Amino acid sequence: MSEPRARAGKNRGQQNFSDGEMRQFLFAHGDVFDSLDTTIKTLDVITTDFIVELCFEAARAAHAAGRQKVKLDDVKFACRKNPAYLGKIEEIFAKKNEIDEAKKTFDATDDKIAKTSGKVNVETLGAEDDVLDAVKGGK
Template sequence: MEPRARVGKNRGQQNFADQDLQHFLFAHGDTPNSLETTKRVLDELLTDFITELCFEAHRSAQLSGRQKIKPDDIKFACRKNPEYLGKINETFNKKTQIEEARKLLDQNDDKITKSNVKALEEPLGDADDDDLDSRMATGRSTVAGKMI
C-alpha cells in the first residue's frame, strides 16, 4: 500500500506538538511566534517524510525476510541521500561513544552496600586509641602539627 494512502486518515490533525514545531522553526531562523499555517505545513511535511522513510525501511526489512525494522534498514533507505546518511551515521557513532563512556563509568561505584561495609571494617587495636588520647590530653586538638 502506498504510504500516502495510509496517512490520509490523519489529515487535518497535527502529529507534533505546537511547542515542538515552534522551537524547531525558531532554531532554524523563523520568528519567535510562527504563523499557524507555517506550523501546519511543517507538521505535514515532517509526517510525510517520516512515514515514507519508514515504509521504505520496511520494504528493505521485508526483502531481508524480517518483520521488524533495524537501523541498517533506515540507513539503506537513506543511501541515495548522502546528507541524511551522514547525519544518521553521526548519530549512531555518538550513541556508541555514549554507551562506551557509560561502561567506563560505573555508576554504582560510590554506593556502599552492607556487604561492602563489612569488608571495609578493620579491627582497631589499643595503639589506635593512644594516639587520640595523647592529642586530647593537652586540652587542644592538633591537625597536622598545627594547633587549632
C-alpha cells in the same frame, strides 16, 4: 502494504507533533520566536510525510530481506541515495555509541571510574608534584 501517502491520508488534519516542538524547531532554524500557525501545521505535515515515507521504504527493505522487524540497516538502505541523510544517521549513531561507551566507564554507585578504563590513564605522582612553586602558568 499500501503506499505511504494512502496510509498517511487517514491522519490528515490531525497534528502529530506539538505546537511547542514545532515552534522550537522553527526558532532553532532561524524563524521568528512566534511562528504562524499555518507554518507550524505545514511543517508538521511535511515532517510526518517524510517520516512515514522513510519508514515505509525501510519496511519494504526489511520485507525484501525476509524480516518483519525494521533494523537500522534498513533505514540506512532507504537513505542510500541521499548521502546527506545517510551521513547524518551515521553521525548520530556514532555519537550515541560514544556516549554509551562513556557511560560504561563510570560506576553509578560510587562515582568512581570503572576498573576497566580507569587504570589506563593512571599517572604516578612524585615529590615534585607537591611543590607549589612548580606550578607554571597559574594565577
